[in-house]
Each structure stands twice: as structure tokens, then as C-alpha cells.
Amino acid sequence: MKHTLYSADGAKAEIALNGAHVTSWIPQEFGEQLFLSQQSDLKAGASIRGGVPVIFPQFAALGNLPKHGFARNQLWHLRQSDQPDRAVFELRDNDMTRAIWPHAFLAEITVVISGLALEVELAVTNTGTTPFDFTAALHTYLRVDDIAATRLLGLQGTTYRDSVTGTNGCVEKDDECAIVGQVDRIYFNASNKLTVKRNHHSVLVQSIGFPDAVVWNPGPELSAAMADMEPQGYQRMLCVEAANIGNPVVLQSGQRWSAAQRLLVSK
């Protein structure tokens, strides 16, 4: 099941209720901006390989929960609205989530499109009586024509963890980062404006309230070994994720937190 957004100025996006997962974004004038693996499993409960997976309440394997938490594998509820360019999806704690994460919560994903922009906001409210903490990310798979010709700008001088080698405390040297081989990095307290330069046009990746940024590309070997990725899929994608990992969010009873990622295509 999916929901489609249309903006008056000609943009379109599709969101799967499985994961409140944006699977397609076609801004005005330009073609598809998100990568979606043709081998991705799209059935309910699967982790979709592409688009914008919602990572909550645990990033990667940094905790006891299943990798990347459970939000991406849950069926979210679409809140009724008559706005064609905006939708809000809700996920509340249920038997499955309480069995592995014993907290009462409301998570909300708001997706808005307009012209050349897509904005995805994640909000979490503690609806229970005891505090909890979590990590989270919007795991955006940007579509690129050729990873070898793609550059990521805005991270120079930022400290990162290299998750491929397990090395902490690395510092980004490059002004324009090339993506070579498997790249899996958590940049802490990163700039809230990064730019992905592609062959034809750029995408500005803005984060609002997410302090960290994850950059991921599986490279040729891992891409070939992944059941839900085309063997050459790594050449056509770059994940630039807005994340909150270094300092987990702590919510007291009744508190609400929100953060967003905004993508803007430019010529």
C-alpha cells in the first residue's frame, strides 16, 4: 500500500505505508531523485532497499535491537488530510514493539513536496510515564548517474567513525569527497548543509535538528553480495543520512522531539 503526493507546481512523491517510507520523489522539471533497487523486497514487513528508510529507535547495530530498529518494518497509519502535497504517518507502540522495546511512544513522519524540494520530518513523543532514549536517522538513498563522478561537499574538518574498519576519531580531509569502494561513515556534529554534486545537477541536503550525518555506499563486493541489490547498484546510489547517533535523544514522559531532512535539487 502506498500514498502519492502531488504539488500544484508539478512535483510527485510516493510513500509506502510499510515503514512510512518515501520510495519515489520526482521534483518539477527533473526526473526521479531517489534510488530504489529493482531487487528490493516491497512486501509488508520487509526492509526496502532504497528511498528514505526511517531508522528508529536504534541506528545500525549500536544496541540490542534488530539492526536499524523496527520503524522501517512496521505498517504506519496515514493520518487523514486533504492536502495533496503533504501527508502525516503515525506509528504507535504495539505488542511487537513493546516485546523488544518496552516504551510507549508516538512516532510521526511528515512528508511535504514543493517545486524542487522534498522535506521529511520525524517526530517522536513519549506517551508513557517513564523516560526513554533512542537514536534515529533518515537513511536517504540519493540516485546518482555514476558514483565515480559524484562528489560530496561540506564535510571537511568533521570528525567521523569509519564503520568499515571500526576506527573512531578520523577527520575528513577532503573538501570534495569522492566515494571509492565501500564507504560507511558516521560524521558527528556535521554541517547542516551538504551538497551532492552529480554529472548534471546537484542536490542540497539540509538537516534541521539532526546533528550527525551518515554516508554509505556498499561498493562493488558488498553490492554484489546483497540479495536485494542489483550487482552494479552501488554505482547509482549514495546514502546521505540525517542522523542523531552520537548523543541519543532522551525524552521524559510527555516530551516531543522532532528533526527533518530537506532535499533541494539545483542546476
Ligand SMILES: O=P(O)(O)OC[C@H]1O[C@@H](O)[C@H](O)[C@@H](O)[C@@H]1O
Ligand atoms: O542493510 P541495511 O540494514 O539496510 O543497512 C545498510 C547500511 O546502513 C547504513 O546506515 C549503515 O551505516 C551501514 O552499516 C549499513 O550496512
